[in-house]
Amino acid sequence: MRDLSLHLLDLTQNSVSAGASLVEIMLTLEENGWLTMVIRDNGKGMSPELLARVTSPFATTRTTRKVGLGIPMMMENAEKTGGGLTIRSTEGKGTELTVTLDTGNIDCLPLGDLPGTLLSLILMHPDRPDFHFHGASPQGECDVDTREIRQAAGGLPLNEPAIAAWLQEAVYEEINPIFGGANL
Amino acid sequence: MKSLAELEAIRQKTLENIAMRKEVHDSARVVVGMATCGIAAGARPVMLAFVEEINKRKLDHVTVSQTGCVGMCRLEPMVDVYLPGQEKVTYVKLTPDMVPRIVAEHIVNGRPVLEYTIGAAEEKK
Numbered sequence: 247m248r249d250l251s252l253h254l255l256d257l258t259q260n261s262v263s264a265g266a267s268l269v270e271i272m273l274t275l276e277e278n279g280w281l282t283m284v285i286r287d288n289g290k291g292m293s294p295e296l297l298a299r300v301t302s303p304f305a306t307t308r309t310t311r312k313v314g315l316g317i318p319m320m321m322e323n324a325e326k327t328g329g330g331l332t333i334r335s336t337e338g339k340g341t342e343l344t345v346t347l348d349t350g351n352i353d354c355l356p357l358g359d360l361p362g363t364l365l366s367l368i369l370m371h372p373d374r375p376d377f378h379f380h381g382a383s384p385q386g387e388c389d390v391d392t393r394e395i396r397q398a399a400g401g402l403p404l405n406e407p408a409i410a411a412w413l414q415e416a417v418y419e420e421i422n423p424i425f426g427g428a429n430l
Numbered sequence: 431m432k433s434l435a436e437l438e439a440i441r442q443k444t445l446e447n448i449a450m451r452k453e454v455h456d457s458a459r460v461v462v463g464m465a466t467c468g469i470a471a472g473a474r475p476v477m478l479a480f481v482e483e484i485n486k487r488k489l490d491h492v493t494v495s496q497t498g499c500v501g502m503c504r505l506e507p508m509v510d511v512y513l514p515g516q517e518k519v520t521y522v523k524l525t526p527d528m529v530p531r532i533v534a535e536h537i538v539n540g541r542p543v544l545e546y547t548i549g550a551a552e553e554k555k
Contacts, residue, residue, distance in 0.1 A: 247470050256469045314499075316466045359474075366474050369481055370464065370496040398434040400441045405493065407485045408440045408447070414482075416432035 247319060249358025250283070250347070256316045257285055257343060258367055258377075264289025264341065266375045268393075273360070275383035275425070279350035280329070281357075287375075288340040297335050320345060327351035360425050361418040368392055368413060372405035381424050388424040390417055451490045456514035458492045458537060460484075463508040465499035471506035472525065479526035480509070483533040492537060505551060511536055520548040 247253050254271065261269040266289035274282045292300065303318040321331040329346035347354055364379050371377075379390040392404065395416075399409050462468070462477040477494060484492045502508065505522040511532070512518050519542045521532060528546055536542045544550055 252469050252474065255464075255474060256466050259464065314466050319466075362474055362478060366464075366477060369494065370462075370477070394434060395437065398437040398441070400438070400445075402441060402444055402448075405481075406444050406448070407488065407490060408444045409437070410481055411485050412432070412437055412440055419432050 247323070247355070249356045250281075250323075251358035251360045251363040253316075253320045253323065253345075253355075254283060254285070254360070255363040255366055257320060258363075260316065260343075261285060261287035261289055261341065262367075262371055262375060264291070266340065268376045268378065270378045271364075271380070273379075273381040273425070275349070275381075277384050279348060281347045281349050283345040283347070284342065286340065286342040291337040291339050291341055292333075292335040293337055297333060300333065301331070317343075323347075323355055326353040357425060361421045364390060364421065365414055365417050368417075369405045369410055372403040379421075381421060383424050385424050388420045390420055447490060456491065458489075458514065459510075459512040460492060460494045460537070461497050461510040461512070462494065463498070463500060463506055464496040467499055467503035468506045468508065471503075471523075473507040475526045476507045476509065476524045476529060479529035480533070483530050484537075487533065487538065489533075489537065505548065508548075511542070513537065513540065516540070521546045522548045522551045 247256065258269060258271065264287060266287035268288050270286045272284040300317050301321055303315050317331070324331050324345050324347050327348040328351060329348055331343065331345045333341060333343045335341040364377065367377055376392045376396065377390070378393070381388045395404065395413070402409060404410070404413060460480050462473055462480070464473050464477065477496070480494050484494065500508070507524045509521045509524055510518050511521065519536065524546065532543050532546065
């Protein structure tokens with residue numbers, strides 16, 4: 247993966263595959279350069295056995311391709327900076343994945359196109375699940391919640407051309423002042 | 431957040447569009463491979479380029495959706511285009527700058543861009 251936003255896109259797909267109706271994504275960039283990325287879903291969760299194996303690239307359940315290389319690659323990229331990746335999961339309740347990275351470390355990937363990731367997620371899953379993105383950095387806070395957007399759009403699919411065009415502007419306008427331009 | 435009121439205005443217009451298009455078009459589909467391999471190879475900008483080009487040309491009958499890994503990771507980013515009455519066409523190793531041509535020549539005019547297809551990529555070997 248070339249940047250963290252692509253990792254985020256990839257890992258969030260796991261939540262979608264887990265049948266979540268709501269996926270919350272929280273990004274916090276501290277003054278000292280540490281970045282915390284949390285992906286929390288209310289999907290089907292993982293058994294303790296699966297949970298113990300998911301960070302291994304070679305222990306994937308091949309028929310479903312539910313985990314694959316996404317998690318181990320993110321883990322490696324986090325650990326390279328002195329950070330790490332942890333997963334908590336309860337079967338039937340959901341999963342929470344937390345990644346910490348030191349963006350000041352020379353091995354840290356750039357943040358990349360964060361709004362592009364969120365936009366892709368929404369446009370590729372126009373009906374379900376809902377995504378709630380919350381970001382915070384020294385520049386301020388930003389928030390995108392598809393539950394609000396869906397209500398304003400009167401329940402229409404969010405990939406309708408006119409709505410997609412609105413979304414594109416809205417998502418970039420909301421997120422870029424907070425995470426764009428930072429030396430990430 | 432950008433004004434949600436603005437979105438409510440868009441909604442009315444969209445509803446009218448949907449009612450109109452149901453009678454006119456058969457639908458076409460663009461399916462982008464968005465598994466780990468596809469994303470790592472650059473599927474996200476390709477997908478967004480399709481969405482943008484399709485919106486720009488107001489091709490209301492075309493939907494863009496995603497699929498997982500089909501096992502040919504070395505050819506990602508891959509995109510399947512389904513037009514009504516035509517066989518599926520698979521494009522491989524796409525970049526965003528290849529997208530406008532596929533939309534114009536294939537989706538609008540019905541002529542696949544052969545040099546970008548999986549067939550052409552496999553012949554080159």
